[in-house]
Amino acid sequence: MKNNSNTNKFELCRFSVAPMLDWTDRHCRYFHRLLSSEALLYTEMVTTGAIIHGKGDFLKYSEEEHPIALQLGGSNAKDLAHCAKLAQERGYDEVNLNVGCPSDRVQNGRFGACLMAEPELVAECVAEMKSVVDIPVTVKTRIGIDDQDSYEFLTDFISTVSEKGGCEQFTIHARKAWLTGLSPKENREIPPLDYDRAYQIKRDFPNLVIAVNGGVKTLDESIEHLNHLDGVMIGREAYQNPYMLAEVDQKLFGSEAPIKKRSQVVEEMYPYIEQQLANGSYLGHITRHMIGLFQSMPGARQWRRYISENAHKPGAGIEVVEAALAKIPKELNV
Secondary structure (H helix, E strand, O other), X not given: OOOXXXXXXXXXXXXEEOOOOOOOOHHHHHHHHHHOOOOEEEXXXXXXXXXXXXXXXXXXXXXXXXXXXXXXXXXXXXXXXXXXXXXXXXXXXXXXXXXXXXXXXXXXXXXOHHHHHOHHHXXXXXXXXXXXXXXXXXXXXXXXXXXXXOHHHHHHHHHHHHHOOOOOEEEEEOOOEOOOOOOHHHHOOOOOOOHHHHHHHHHHOOOOEEEEEOOOOOHHHHHHHHOOOOEEEEOHHHXXXXXXXXXXXXXXXXXOOOOOOHHHHHHHHHHHHHHHHHOOOOHHHHHHHHHHHHOOOOOHHHHHHXXXXXXXXXXXXXXXXXXXXXXXXXXXXX
C-alpha cells in the first residue's frame, strides 16, 4: 500500500489500532494490515531517547504497513522535533505525541499522561514538531489525571495545545488516569469511561479532528462513535480478537472487496514469515500476534496450543504454522 501522506492528512483517523507497548510491533502491524487495508496502524510508543541514543533501528517498518503513525514519548521539544523529522524522512504518515500513558517509568521521564498538567509545554512540543514536518502531528491524551478531571481542565488542555501549538487532531482515551495508586493495566480498566466528554469536546471544538479510544470492542460500537466523532481507535480487542479487523474496510470505508477468510490471512503471512526467518527473526516473535485469529472457532484451542508449544523451539519454521492451521477443521471453510 502506498504512503498516504498526499491524501487529506486527517482522513487517516476514521479507524485506527491503538499503540500498545509490547504488542503493536512491526510483525503485528504487518499481520493487521493483511486484515484491513484502511485502518491506521500505530507503532508502540518509542521514546526520543531510544531513537536518538539507542543502538537499534526503532523506526524500522515494512512498506506494506502504510498508513502508519509513529507514537513518540518525550517532553523535550527539540528532541521531539528531531525525531518527527526523522519519521517523515522514513515515510511515516503521522507523528503522535503520547500524553496518555500513566506508568511510573513514563512519568519519571516526564512524558505520558503527566503532561496533561503542562499544556503549555505540550503546545511548545507540538509547535516545534510541526515546524519541521508536513505530516500530521497529533496528540493522544486522557480526559483528566488524578483529581484534575473536570471538563474545564480538559478544555483548557485542548484549547492551549490547539491554539498555541497548532494541533488539529486529538485522540481522547475516554478515561482519566491515576498517576499514583493504579498500574497501567488498572488504568485501562478501573477509571470509568466517559464517551460523552469526548463528544462534548467535538461539539465545543468543531474545527478540530477528534477521535475516541477506550473500551471499544466491536465495529458496531465504532460506527456509533462515528456518529459523534471523526475517528475511533480500538486497542486490546483488535489485538486479542484480530479477525474483527477483517470487516473494517467494508463496514467503515465502504469497500466492496470480499472479506478475507482466516485461513487465507494465515497463508498470506507465509512469505513474510519466511523472509523474516531468513533475516534472523524468531518464529515465536511473529506468531504470538496471530494467536487470537481463530477466537471462538472450533479448533481455536488446538491452534493456540500448537503455536504456543512449538513456535519458540530452536529452528522452528513455517511448518509450525502449517501444522497449527491443520488443527482447524477444513470443512468449516474459515
